[in-house]
Amino acid sequence: MAYGMEEVQRHPHSRQAVVVLHGIRQTRDDIRDPFALEIARLSPDTNVFVFGYDHTQHLHNNGLDLANVLNQGSANFDPSAFDEINLVGYSMGGLIARLAASDRFNAKLRTVITIATPNKGALGFAHVGAQGYAILKTFHVISPLSPRSAGIRDLTIASEIMYNRRKYIRSQLQQNSMADNPVENIRYASVPALFYHRNRDPGQLGPSAVLTILQQTFRLANLVGKAMDNMNKPHDGIVTEDSCDVTREDADSISELQLAPNASNGCPARMHVFHEDHLEQDHSSIVQQQGFQYTAKLVKTLLETQNWSDLSGANYALAEGITPKFPH
Numbered sequence: 001m002a003y004g005m006e007e008v009q010r011h012p013h014s015r016q017a018v019v020v021l022h023g024i025r026q027t028r029d030d031i032r033d034p035f036a037l038e039i040a041r042l043s044p045d046t047n048v049f050v051f052g053y054d055h056t057q058h059l060h061n062n063g064l065d066l067a068n069v070l071n072q073g074s075a076n077f078d079p080s081a082f083d084e085i086n087l088v089g090y091s092m093g094g095l096i097a098r099l100a101a102s103d104r105f106n107a108k109l110r111t112v113i114t115i116a117t118p119n120k121g122a123l124g125f126a127h128v129g130a131q132g133y134a135i136l137k138t139f140h141v142i143s144p145l146s147p148r149s150a151g152i153r154d155l156t157i158a159s160e161i162m163y164n165r166r167k168y169i170r171s172q173l174q175q176n177s178m179a180d181n182p183v184e185n186i187r188y189a190s191v192p193a194l195f196y197h198r199n200r201d202p203g204q205l206g207p208s209a210v211l212t213i214l215q216q217t218f219r220l221a222n223l224v225g226k227a228m229d230n231m232n233k234p235h236d237g238i239v240t241e242d243s244c245d246v247t248r249e250d251a252d253s254i255s256e257l258q259l260a261p262n263a264s265n266g267c268p269a270r271m272h273v274f275h276e277d278h279l280e281q282d283h284s285s286i287v288q289q290q291g292f293q294y295t296a297k298l299v300k301t302l303l304e305t306q307n308w309s310d311l312s313g314a315n316y317a318l319a320e321g322i323t324p325k326f327p328h
């Protein structure tokens with residue numbers, strides 16, 4: 001299995017790079033086609049890369065690996081060639097992007113976009129119970145529901161991991177051991193899939209075959225009221241919107257994100273945003289099937305918009321079919 005950075009598209013005169021990260025039980029090839037390729041198609045004047053990591057390892061290990069490449073480079077990535085680097089992480093990849101961005105100060109890092117990412121933790125064994133766990137062993141692709149490796153177990157305690165990262169950064173800054181706040185110049189956006197919303201017919205099948213089979217299996221096994229059916233709506237079958245949302249200010253969401261200040265141009269440091277089509281997408285389809293097109297277009301919009309507060313304009317949002325939310 002190939003890890004590390006791989007080039008998707010090179011533009012010899014562009015100083016901007018977009019690095020796309022895959023999710024659990026995937027490889028960089030899985031996120032390359034069709035999602036990263038669609039980002040490249042929509043932004044032909046941008047350098048696009050995919051980063052592969054070992055999802056069985058701890059999140060902070062993978063974050064450190066990515067941070068090292070972003071700062072020191074690799075055979076396929078020369079950071080000196082870019083003035084701006086943006087990270088786009090799907091599912092677990094979003095957490096790794098956050099850890100890499102907050103590992104040390106990197107003046108070139110500009111935007112971190114997390115897609116269907118359990119920023120506050122994913123559904124774990126405790127939500128399912130022994131009977132559900134036995135069923136879920138059949139569906140290995142839905143890894144957050146069946147913790148087995150260090151990386152997957154880390155998903156269930158993502159909020160604690162990120163809270164500890166915040167404590168570390170603040171401690172280092174207070175001790176003058178860290179010259180700059182690593183997230184000083186970074187803005188964060190979260191993008192959810194919202195198929196399982198409150199107005200959804202409970203019997204309606206989702207777009208992803210595996211999640212649909214899983215949901216039907218729960219019902220046939222008389223597990224209604226548990227697992228997916230017991231998750232707070234809206235959710236994507238794996239991650240609730242509440243967990244995905246980087247603008248939340250409750251006690252469980254205190255993390256390194258709160259150390260990112262608004263930009264001097266008034267651009268909010270954090271935003272939660274979705275395209276109207278994401279009401280029809282679940283955890284898998286948001287970067288696959290038809291969902292990838294709308295998600296890639298939204299990523300392009302976020303990266304090209306200098307001040308995200310402009311996206312809240314009624315005319316703009318209506319024309320683009322997007323709904324943005326900012327911290328209160």
